[in-house]
């Protein structure tokens with residue numbers, strides 16, 4: 138990769154594990170942030186880890202494995218990204234890959250990435266289906282053009298509703314593929330594409346949502362962030 142800045146991966150779980158492994162094998166520097174430990178119940182989908190890692194901090198187990206896989210440098214940060222600390226993790230990165238499992242954090246990461254001027258590859262997966270799309274600092278469509286905001290009412294996370302291991306493996310791999318294309322200068326081929334995988338039918342659909350008129354994030358990401366009620370530092 139010509140870009141020597143690290144890719145920030147938030148979450149070393151079902152999405153972050155496969156995407157980190159693929160990016161490491163592609164020789165990408167990584168900054169991995171997670172505050173969780175390896176648990177027996179996640180081993181079926183978190184393919185970075187084995188039984189030998191049970192009870193270990195995910196970032197510690199992941200760092201050793203990602204260096205072995207070929208990443209030239211891995212910053213492993215044992216933390217949860219919250220509004221109070223978000224900005225520091227975005228400093229100096231080439232792009233952000235969202236491997237988290239809840240929508241509130243996904244929108245928060247998206248808002249900070251845009252305000253920091255870095256592309257972000259968002260994704261979600263619950264039960265048998267998943268999606269991914271990349272958003273860029275300028276212009277739409279962006280994540281908020283497509284989803285606008287948190288779905289009304291309770292939303293299922295993969296921790297609550299469950300997710301089938303191959304679904305997050307596939308979505309994580311698609312995220313890594315989008316990230317590698319952005320790092321290779323193919324932004325225009327990636328921009329505006331929403332990829333959805335439906336596990337029951339086994340289909341991957343690509344759609345091209347239009348920028349949403351009146352999307353406040355597209356109009357001015359920094360101002361939008363300041364109106365969200367987060368506490369940027």
Ligand SMILES: [Zn+2]
Nearest residue numbers: 279282352355
């Ligand atoms: Zn937008």
